[in-house]
Amino acid sequence: MKIALNNVGRRFNKEWIFKNLSAEFISGESYAILGPNGSGKSTLLSVLTGSLTPSEGEISYSNSKEIPVESIYKYISLAAPYLELIETFTLKEIIDFHFKFKNFAADVDAKKLIKILGLEKSVNKQIKYFSSGMKQRTKLALACCSDSPILFLDEPTSNLDVQGINWYRELIENFTKDKLTIIGSNQIQEYEFCDKQIQIADFK
Numbered sequence: 001m002k003i004a005l006n007n008v009g010r011r012f013n014k015e016w017i018f019k020n021l022s023a024e025f026i027s028g029e030s031y032a033i034l035g036p037n038g039s040g041k042s043t044l045l046s047v048l049t050g051s052l053t054p055s056e057g058e059i060s061y062s063n064s065k066e067i068p069v070e071s072i073y074k075y076i077s078l079a080a081p082y083l084e085l086i087e088t089f090t091l092k093e094i095i096d097f098h099f100k101f102k103n104f105a106a107d108v109d110a111k112k113l114i115k116i117l118g119l120e121k122s123v124n125k126q127i128k129y130f131s132s133g134m135k136q137r138t139k140l141a142l143a144c145c146s147d148s149p150i151l152f153l154d155e156p157t158s159n160l161d162v163q164g165i166n167w168y169r170e171l172i173e174n175f176t177k178d179k180l181t182i183i184g185s186n187q188i189q190e191y192e193f194c195d196k197q198i199q200i201a202d203f204k
């Protein structure tokens, strides 16, 4: 799987968020998109997921053949602060719902996923009664335990405590080996394992 950007730029009204960005993102590698608050990390992630069109330049997706941007969502899993879980669902319901659209990663099923989360006692609890850390773990586990070849994580350790951060690192180690993983971050513990780094500031 490959994502290629050719001189891509994105602006909102007259403000360029980034410009002249050419890069390739390839399966088996992990990439960190870095920059301070408001620098454009989420904007670039949205362009890469196909949910935001570039203002200039081209983006292309391919495995053995070209994948049109309208179809790329089928290959992607995403966990981000702006993607909310359905609050009225229980944990069991949200897992069943998510995996109506995605397949489980190898050796994972709903029971194993709940065990990975360490939330066996909360299976029948509605998401609205989850703590912010429990919600964040759930988002990350749903994304990482899907068999999608491309994984996007935006601010993956927000709301996680030290234990949660270690749990996240283990999740990454166990479930991202052959994937193309792209992480938007400004916190070292979220991305220090990444093979490559892109600083948004280099494309202003």
Ligand SMILES: Nc1ncnc2c1ncn2[C@@H]1O[C@H](COP(=O)(O)OP(=O)(O)OP(=O)(O)O)[C@@H](O)[C@H]1O
Pocket: 012, 013, 017, 035, 036, 037, 038, 039, 040, 041, 042, 043, 044, 186
């Ligand atoms: N839909 C939009 N319309 C206008 N401006 C926008 C829009 N979305 C984002 N922006 C602007 O683009 C800039 C980059 O925002 P973005 O959310 O990509 O930054 P970020 O690096 O992800 O920030 P943070 O670390 O705070 O999440 C900001 O100035 C923001 O106000």
